Amino acid sequence: MPAPLIVVNFKAYGEVCGPRGLELALSCQAVSEDTGVHVIPCPQMVDLARVCARLSIPVWAQRVDGVGPGGHTGHTTAAALAGAGAAGTLLNHSECRMRAFDIDAALSSCRAEGITTCVCSNNVPVSRAMAALGPDYVAVEPPELIGGDISVTTADPSIVSETVDAVRATNPSVGVLCGAGVKDGKDVSAALELGAQGVLLASGVVKARDPAAVLRDMASTL
Amino acid sequence: MPAPLIVVNFKAYGEVCGPRGLELALSCQAVSEDTGVHVIPCPQMVDLARVCARLSIPVWAQRVDGVGPGGHTGHTTAAALAGAGAAGTLLNHSECRMRAFDIDAALSSCRAEGITTCVCSNNVPVSRAMAALGPDYVAVEPPELIGGDISVTTADPSIVSETVDAVRATNPSVGVLCGAGVKDGKDVSAALELGAQGVLLASGVVKARDPAAVLRDMASTL
Amino acid sequence: MPAPLIVVNFKAYGEVCGPRGLELALSCQAVSEDTGVHVIPCPQMVDLARVCARLSIPVWAQRVDGVGPGGHTGHTTAAALAGAGAAGTLLNHSECRMRAFDIDAALSSCRAEGITTCVCSNNVPVSRAMAALGPDYVAVEPPELIGGDISVTTADPSIVSETVDAVRATNPSVGVLCGAGVKDGKDVSAALELGAQGVLLASGVVKARDPAAVLRDMASTL
Amino acid sequence: MPAPLIVVNFKAYGEVCGPRGLELALSCQAVSEDTGVHVIPCPQMVDLARVCARLSIPVWAQRVDGVGPGGHTGHTTAAALAGAGAAGTLLNHSECRMRAFDIDAALSSCRAEGITTCVCSNNVPVSRAMAALGPDYVAVEPPELIGGDISVTTADPSIVSETVDAVRATNPSVGVLCGAGVKDGKDVSAALELGAQGVLLASGVVKARDPAAVLRDMASTL
Secondary structure (H helix, E strand, C coil), rough: CCEEEEEEEEEEEECCHHHHCCCCCHHEEEEEEEEHHHHEECCCHHHHHHHHCCCCCCCCECCCCCCCCCCCCCCHHHHHHHHHHCCCEEEEECCCCCCCHHHHHHHHHHHHHCCEEEEECCCHHHHHHCCCCCCCCEECHHHHHCCCCHHHHHHHHHHHHHCCCHHHHHHHEEEEEECCCCCCCCHHHHHCCCCCCCEECHHHHCCCHHHHHHHHHHHHHC | CCEHHHHHECCCCCHHHHHHHHHHHHHHHHHHHHCCCCCECEEEECHHHHHHCCCCCEEEEECCCCCCCEEECCCCCCHHHHCCCCCCCECCCCCCCCCCCHHHHHHHHHHCCEEEEEECCHHHHHHHHHHHHCCCHHHHHHHHHHCCCCCCHHHHHHHHHHHHHHHHHHCCCCEEEEEECCHHHHHHHHHHHHHCCEEEHHHHHHCCCCCCHHHHHHHHHH | CCEEEEECCCCHHHHHCCCHHHHHHHHHHHHHHHCEEEEEECCCCCHHHHHHHHCCCEEEEEECCCCCEECCCCCHHHHHHHHHHHCCCEEEECCCCCCCHHHHHHHHHHHHHHCCCEEEECCCCHHHHHHCCCCEEEEEHHHCCCCCCHHHHHCHHHHHHHHHHHCCCCCCCCEEEEEECCCHHHHHHHHHCCCCCCCEEEEHHHEEEEHHHHHHHHHHCC | CCCCCCCCCCEEEECCCCCCCCCHHHHHHHHHHHHCCEEEEEEHHHHHHHHHHHCCCCCCCCCCCCCCEEECCCCHHHHHHHHHHEEEEECCCCCCCHHHHHHHHHHHHHHHHHEEEEECCHHHHHHHHHHHCCCCCCCCCHHHHCCCCCCCCHHHHHHHHHHHHHHHHHHCCCCCEEECCCCCCHHHHHHHHHCEEEEEEEEEHHCCCCCHHHHHHHHHHH
């Protein structure tokens, strides 16, 4: 997928439970189509199939578990993501940390199902380790900046550039996203200048009064 | 909900990824409407909103997490279940074991959202403890019989009757379901005779050649 | 064990790594012997056998896992606690939350090994559920008060008295402890007046300049 | 530490609860001193300080948690390992799987405390990822062979040689151990020929009638 990517993580925010989840996903699609910038919604897990059925742009899940099809009540397999129509998934978000063995197992299953993978990381060494597992993207987010008001690109630009270097040295086919505190087009531009292929964001859009306007502003400056 | 209940847990079986999940849910609804027995589908999490939008009978989730709305990537809140249109949820299945604190937190959230709750248990003491937390149902399933060919009502009938007694003594407003190895109408009848309000089943239906026929057979004997 | 109990949880505090862990345990013993009040040290897991070998009073562990002897690297069984000479153990502390199934399994193993059990709880419903599992003690601690300066007996006395009532109604052979913010003899007396058999404390002693003096002050007022 | 290493994981086996844990550790030391081969005992966590106090050879823990000193009941910090006198630790064993973020945090703490680290892995990609985190050793063990009768060096030699290559390419300062089914000196020799610096073993020694004889046989062939 050509850069830049704007990945919108709906998290478990109350603002997007029910029909508003689909509305935000449709806003992502509208901005994506109008601007040519890839805006990828990650709706809540319960909404995944419903959102995918309504959208023509790629939709990502918020998680995938490290198990294959079988007797695994409550778990989401790569096959289930594919069956729901998802194009990709986040894994190992700071709020949904996975065991190393399970990340590897989930990545293998996603590869077999053609699901794009974006493994989250909290620092440069973990970014390097995750790149060694061969996902499509590594998204680095310092946990202390997640949900805050200061963008990682302002507060800690070196974590982005060092992750770009580390990931490139480990596995050049892996892309890098960055996140935490990303709120406007300037933050996205800064991320791209630091070598990232895009951003991962959440509250800055999901909790905004007018999410579509925020997305449109972001995309328009790229 | 008046007894008997037949709760069909789709688990992460590959047989019901994609459109076949909705098909099985529609079969549950057809049998439910034809026979007057409550057949409740628990589709995979990614399918929940899609299935609820298409069905008019109650649909349950396979899990709910012990967190409220907020920054909890990949987690499913009671509010998300309600938003998706689910009427209830399983919790703490043997394949999706929860921490005691989280079960309590999830039950509180579900009560606030009007979501019916069915907490799974593996033996009589855990059934008693779960009843003390005040769910709508406790479903007892000996883990070693789950997915097998011998029904709990044959292999270990006393775990059902003792759970019924223990739950009634602890909290008489809590119903009891039983599960593990339940495959036909005879097993369901045996469960009701042991004092249960219904059964929880999975592979016996999901992996059957003709799931609707199995469900119809079960319901017709009640 | 006759009331009152003062259970001292060493947690993972740096103050008691290495020989200072044994020193604090010896202080607990000295105060216990001088005052006749049961002061029970819970040293760090790595110190358990060393501390038990040196003390003649009961020593408790900070955790036990829900597995039996076998291939379970890094896990601590009830048999290991008994082999180390421990008389009891905490389980399910707010900082070490356990799955409901594992709490039950661990309690069964501890009973078989003659290990006294104290299951932690965060509120009245969880206290009731834990009492239903039949431990020797339930210790209720509101998580938001743990490690703070205000004692649970001041900030939330009703959680203590309601837990005492709920536990007595559920299983009268289960004792109740309370904890969080307990710092001096007045707090301990208040706990006993609210119906508890003792207290669970940590930072108030472990991080004190003179832990033995704090313990002696507590015990002397009882 | 110069090769070859024979790391003996006591796991939670009942055979080494209580004084027999110290006895096996002393056997490791006797063989180590007699043969010059590094035999490293990993006693149960509760025995760690007791065993370290009695031995003069390096002793490793079975686990370390990804938290620093503080209010973390039941957790074992790198500082606690150092305080107990441990020289090193296993991490992320197949029976004690860790989240990727916690492995990284634990490795950082161990480096700061001078604790040697051996991260377990289940396959080549995970070995590569773990090497990227910079431990002292990666120990590769196919989970399906753990506790069995056929040595990894016979059943799956390529996983050893490929891990050696992958780890060397990722971070040449990281050593490689291998394990699963290792039972005698021939298996250890085979591991060294495949490029490993040593082996990780458990049941083959711990459950043997005469563990010291098994260790002596292993070490004598090197």
